[in-house]
Amino acid sequence: MAQTGTADLPLHDGRAPPWLFRRMRLLAGEIARAIIYEYDERELLRRISDPFWFQAFSCVLGFDWHSSGTTTTTTGALKASLRPEDGVVVAGGKGAASMSTPEEILRYGEIFSLPDRKIEELIRASRLSAKVDNALVQDGYRLYHHAFILTSDGEWAVVQQGMNERYARRYHWLSDGLHSMIEEPHTAICTQRLEPRVLDLTSRESRENRQATLDLVRDGPAHLRRYTAQRSLEDFPQVLRMPARHEILPVDIGRDGLRILQAAYELQPGSYEELISLKGMGPKRIRALSLISELIFGAPPSWRDPARYSFAHGGKDGHPYPVDRENYDRSIEHLREALQEAKLGDKERYEAMKRLSGFISRSRSG
Numbered sequence: 001m002a003q004t005g006t007a008d009l010p011l012h013d014g015r016a017p018p019w020l021f022r023r024m025r026l027l028a029g030e031i032a033r034a035i036i037y038e039y040d041e042r043e044l045l046r047r048i049s050d051p052f053w054f055q056a057f058s059c060v061l062g063f064d065w066h067s068s069g070t071t072t073t074t075t076g077a078l079k080a081s082l083r084p085e086d087g088v089v090v091a092g093g094k095g096a097a098s099m100s101t102p103e104e105i106l107r108y109g110e111i112f113s114l115p116d117r118k119i120e121e122l123i124r125a126s127r128l129s130a131k132v133d134n135a136l137v138q139d140g141y142r143l144y145h146h147a148f149i150l151t152s153d154g155e156w157a158v159v160q161q162g163m164n165e166r167y168a169r170r171y172h173w174l175s176d177g178l179h180s181m182i183e184e185p186h187t188a189i190c191t192q193r194l195e196p197r198v199l200d201l202t203s204r205e206s207r208e209n210r211q212a213t214l215d216l217v218r219d220g221p222a223h224l225r226r227y228t229a230q231r232s233l234e235d236f237p238q239v240l241r242m243p244a245r246h247e248i249l250p251v252d253i254g255r256d257g258l259r260i261l262q263a264a265y266e267l268q269p270g271s272y273e274e275l276i277s278l279k280g281m282g283p284k285r286i287r288a289l290s291l292i293s294e295l296i297f298g299a300p301p302s303w304r305d306p307a308r309y310s311f312a313h314g315g316k317d318g319h320p321y322p323v324d325r326e327n328y329d330r331s332i333e334h335l336r337e338a339l340q341e342a343k344l345g346d347k348e349r350y351e352a353m354k355r356l357s358g359f360i361s362r363s364r365s366g
Contacts, residue, residue: 016062016073023329024061024073029081031057032088041087041151042176048149049157049174071161071170075147084111084152091148092126098146098160101126105148112152122148122156128181129158131276133171135283136182138199139305141169182273183207184306201290203302210272210301212293217275220265264289 016024035044047053058074072094079090091104102123109119126148134143141162149157158173184204201210269275276286294300 016069019325020062021073021077023325024077025080027061028057028074028077031060032078032082033086036087041153042155044088045149045151045155045157045174046176048159049172051170051172054159054170054172071159071168072145075145075159078149079147084108087152089150091150092146094145098144101146101148105150108150109154112150112154114154118154122150122154125156125175125181126158128273128277129171129173130160132181132202133160133162135276135281135286136201137306138201138283138287139169140164140198141167182210182276197303198305199287199290200302200304200306201286203304203306205302205304206290208299209290209293212297212299213289214269214272214275216289216293216296217264218268220262 032044035047047057054074055070058070061074061077075090076093079093082088082090089108091108092098092101105122105126106119109122114122126146130143130146139162141164143160143162145159145161147159149159156173156175159170160173161168161170163169182202184202200206264275264278264281267278269278275281290301
């Protein structure tokens with residue numbers, strides 16, 4: 001599993017009207033099935049995990065680049081159109097629907113005849129991906145949408161989104177090729193940076209801080225009390241020199257900080273991944289432990305935001321032009337007929353679409 005990117009989007013009022021969402025659902029399903037037919041289920045996951053492809057996909061369905069609901073409606077259209085017989089399904093969704101993700105993964109896992117252990121791993125991956133983006137990348141966005149895309153052989157992708165007062169940030173995950181859930185899962189992030197400083201505990205630069213935090217928890221608060229009681233802060237400024245920022249408060253090494261340490265110490269997590277998975281270990285507690293580790297052991301975390309910096313049928317907001325319903329319906333029907341005929345052995349129309357795509361690509365490059 002590797003997180004392949006995020007995207008930040010401005011928030012606007014409005015929602016996709018029923019007549020448009022009905023078409024979105026149909027077109028999303030036909031495009032997804034065409035990709036599965038031409039390649040396989042994993043290729044669909046790979047594309048969904050690419051924030052640039054996903055954005056282009058949503059534009060083809062009828063969104064402009066800053067339409068409200070790009071993430072939630074696009075994944076909702078996929079969820080409504082894909083069925084187990086397609087080999088790919090979508091669990092979860094926006095708000096309360098995201099809470100049903102574990103139950104839906106369990107149900108689909110049983111339909112796909114996946115082993116119980118595999119289903120447990122999938123549920124854990126769903127929960128941990130949300131924890132990482134909500135607590136380890138503290139960028140000012142609170143998650144409110146979580147979609148888990150699952151294939152019949154147990155591969156998966158996650159598309160989830162957080163919100164602040166003005167923008168939404170989308171996070172993409174992919175199960176293929178994962179080396180670590182907690183270290184640099186981002187390989188491409190599309191965003192407008194809004195926060196001047198972001199606590200990124202997934203950064204390679206935060207590796208020492210993560211290990212120091214784990215060691216601190218394993219040692220227990222009694223060790224910290226002994227360490228701080230013997231000498232004053234002035235006795236070891238090379239370790240406890242207070243950074244020139246407001247994030248460090250006395251509470252970080254005071255009673256509340258020790259209480260957090262005690263609760264984690266009693267559970268003795270075997271790894272940092274286990275530590276952040278503990279019940280009650282939310283963003284504030286993880287942040288406090290990280291800052292304590294920096295103060296005590298001089299192991300600073302990364303404060304750099306991991307972010308970096310198409311119309312087919314119009315946009316639902318009327319930009320750059322209103323959705324052309326007739327042309328939209330033709331696209332749905334053309335894709336459906338081409339795919340159906342290809343499955344029956346007549347691939348002429350399907351191959352013609354591929355040739356047209358190649359011609360357009362060559363024309364642009366020329």
